[in-house]
Amino acid sequence: MTELEIVLTVLAGVLTGILSAMFGGGGGQISIPFMILVLGLSQHVAEGTSLFVIVPTAAMGAWAHSKRGYVHWRPAFWLAFAGVVGAAAGALLAVRTDELLLRRFYAAFVLYAAFRFLRPKKQPDTTTVTPESSIAEERDGSGA
């Protein structure tokens, strides 16, 4: 590695850490393209290295969040417990599934998530209350 590559890699790491800690994940979105496009690693090695990086990075981010009281440890433990079982099953299944198809499914999920998070949230107080509906509410006591 050249000195420039070393500096760029550490900087890519900083961005990876920022994304990961801010969003609870997503660090691979920086590190994987960086390793492929800048360092010339293969997709597979970039993915493996990204997973290796995620382990201490997520732990560091979680520790920083926990100091501010944001981590709910009991649900986190059960998420991790089921997650480890799921990850082992997923890794076994991955060998005999079409990766391109998987990526398309995941892309569809992610785009649906984007839609759910970006659409304006329905505010109950901005719904128009017609005289009829408010009278109806008073009548059945639900408006109190």
Add this chain to the structure above:
Amino acid sequence: MPETAKRTFSKPAVLAVGAATGIVSGLLGIGGGTVAVFGLVVLMHWSQHPAHATALAAIPPIAVVGAVVFAASGHIEWGVGALLIAGAFVGAALGARLMHRMNERLLRRAFGILMLAVGIRLLLP
């Protein structure tokens, strides 16, 4: 931390979200934190901040499973990983501080934009 009335900590739901996170992580070789955040916020009605932090806390053991699989087949570049981690430690402290300063609405939007970017990148050849 803002509490919402509908927020749930139900164990079966947490286990289901965790299992989905793990399966996606294992299948695709990713951390899967965004799947956990989606589950906690959309399905379990958590607010953004604790969802991001709690998802992140669950990721290390899940990512270890995938990392071991890649390591076993020699697909980890350890030196590059160590450099990325050196930067990521600084970044994670910064990112946690940034999240703390963002309000719920902004954090929700930013997460949505990240998902949009991820989705577009996945569809690119």
